[in-house]
Amino acid sequence: MIGTRSDGLDRPLLVAPAPLLAIAALLINDHVLKSLATGDAATWVTGKVSDVAGLVYFPLLLLALLEPAFGPLRERRHVRVAAIVTGLGFAAVKLWPIATAAYGITWGAMQWVALASIAAAIGDDAPHLLPVACVADPTDLLALAGLAIPWFGRDCDSGTGADRGEARRKSSELAGEFPEAKHSTILVRPI
């Protein structure tokens, strides 16, 4: 079988340069650059960098977390649905005070689980359950541009338009030679 779906599904979406770089950028930006930033402009930029980096990898993380329940979710349509869901959620948090509060409480609860586990392990008292800080800033919606990377990313390393045309031509030829391969999915490499 050539270009079967299983070929494309072996490679997890998160284990790819773009999401891994985004995660690294988020960690460096939040733990190093933000503390170095002085002035409103620098604070504004570091805030946006965090949002963009998060939006690059979050749809793929979302799919990875759903995979145990739904099986492999590594096709382009899955990534795009996850990107839409992520974008809508992000916009809601930035524009709708109830969603902002819900985000703060949810993330606070997740942090609490981690902190309480650490406290229990070292024999300390459990920390207070506190929401995380979240600023509802509509200008953060500029960061939605970061979703373009997962949205189009799976084609990033599949070559030029001419290469793709060639690939399609060869695939058609193969489908003619191997009728059983006619309905197989063309291999699309993850980003």
Next chain:
Amino acid sequence: MRRSTALRRVLHGLAIVVALSATVATSQRRWHVEAPEVGAAAQSLDAAQPGAVRRFRVAARPPLAGYDGAHARVTLQGTATWAAPPGATGTAVLRVVYTGLLRPDAQASSEVVLRPGEPLALSAVGDVDVSRCVEGRECGGIVGVEVTWPRPEGRVELAWTAAATASGTPERRRAEPSGDGLLVIEAMP
């Protein structure tokens, strides 16, 4: 081939853990300090003394005092019980005014109605701004409640407690308030 698949799974698992940690850990947790609840001596209202004032002093100490955006949220809770004279029917009406609270969210209205022998819960929540304190100095405010009984008949017993909490967003390059004793609330004589 199998080794390659196993390696991919391990890498995938690691990527999920790192991504989840990055997602959760980068959001700054709000800080939170609280002052232990304090009670105040009971007060009585009657024909001889138809009004009473109860005040509490809220004090913030550095680094809470002067911390950007810091507000102490004060909760006043009280109980009013009317010991009606024999044969009294109807109700006793008290006027309650909370003072010193920014944006008070009083659950009790400015006039409360008591029935004989039935304790009535009174409460108010409001803020005291401690962000404008001079950095490095203790400061705070005084909150209070004034109760008057325009037409006293018998006796009304009043008891009050107060508690305060403060929370906020961490500031960069500044230690966030934590620990005991940063926020104190005490009943004034």
